[in-house]
């Protein structure tokens with residue numbers, strides 16, 4: 001990028017002029033790349049999942065190490081700049097991008113090592129969920145992550161993290177045992193239950209931006225390599241009955257059985273029988289991560305099974321975040337439901353989701369609820 005003076009958004013609101021020499025100095029001190037809007041790779045660096053929330057920074061730094069992150073944090077502090085941090089870019093509000101400011105695109109920090117003896121995974125903040133699942137499953141191990149394979153490990157963990165294995169092993173954040181963090185003072189700290197416990201507590205669910213996490217270490221558990229999972233579908237017209245069955249199932253299900261209730265227009269995907277393509281459905285997405293021999297018994301409680309219209313459940317090789325559900329960017333029709341343990345959920349939610357789902361134009365889920 002050219003080394004002219006540029007204006008960036010300041011931390012306290014107004015613009016800040018940063019001289020070209022200061023930018024050159026930063027570029028010379030880091031191993032990674034400093035990008036302006038005309039540089040190759042800019043579009044990928046600033047792209048986020050929610051196109052509706054997209055804004056643009058003035059500058060992007062793609063760090064190659066924690067030291068680069070520390071240099072960027074120091075630079076932003078010294079010049080009073082607005083600083084954004086992008087992991088997988090899937091925050092729905094688009095908070096990864098500092099509008100008009102400096103954004104750290106961590107996609108290059110994707111180192112990933114698994115220690116099967118210690119049952120630990122050390123994960124860079126640029127990794128996606130599928131990267132971790134793939135690496136840990138090679139050892140018959142897993143940590144609870146989310147449902148969608150392209151979501152970033154960083155934002156998901158810092159916000160809590162809910163997925164197929166949460167019912168059995170807790171939230172993603174519960175399985176975080178250590179984090180390396182570049183703090184606002186530029187110091188690199190390792191936070192755990194023993195070291196900087198307050199910071200560690202805040203990282204586990206407090207959201208991003210308490211510092212920049214440059215490594216996550218997760219506890220792993222023996223899972224798979226075979227699980228029973230898939231989709232059980234009913235016609236949308238039976239949704240109220242199915243939702244009642246869902247409530248009963250999730251109240252009684254063992255921890256190994258995770259179920260996700262989704263109202264959707266069936267996509268023309270290979271795992272959906274052709275007769276159902278384009279039809280409105282009420283579905284359970286299930287993952288039974290226990291003994292495959294117990295799955296049939298546990299799933300038999302899944303409501304109106306005798307009249308079930310379509311069952312796509314089958315043993316599958318991993319409990320991974322589903323590669324099938326790599327969702328496209330939204331057009332404002334995706335709505336996520338609340339916890340099924342809320343006593344009023346059926347009477348209060350059903351009229352709302354029942355009235356919007358039949359007319360939803362999107363092929364994506366129009367309402368979802370998970371346990």
Ligand SMILES: Cc1cc2nc3c(=O)[nH]c(=O)nc-3n(C[C@H](O)[C@H](O)[C@H](O)COP(=O)(O)OP(=O)(O)OC[C@H]3O[C@@H](n4cnc5c(N)ncnc54)[C@H](O)[C@@H]3O)c2cc1C
Nearest residue numbers: 087088089090091146147152154155156161162208209213
């Ligand atoms: C299609 C889709 C499916 C989803 N499915 C699930 C799911 O199954 N389970 C679930 O729990 N959640 C799910 N989510 C929510 C998701 O976990 C959050 O949106 C999460 O913030 C995404 O993380 P990210 O790294 O991709 O996002 P980003 O937008 O990159 O980051 C999110 C926030 O974290 C901050 N941040 C990112 N990296 C760091 C870092 N290294 N250090 C400090 N701060 C950082 C960012 O500044 C930003 O504020 C889903 C979201 C989408 C869009």
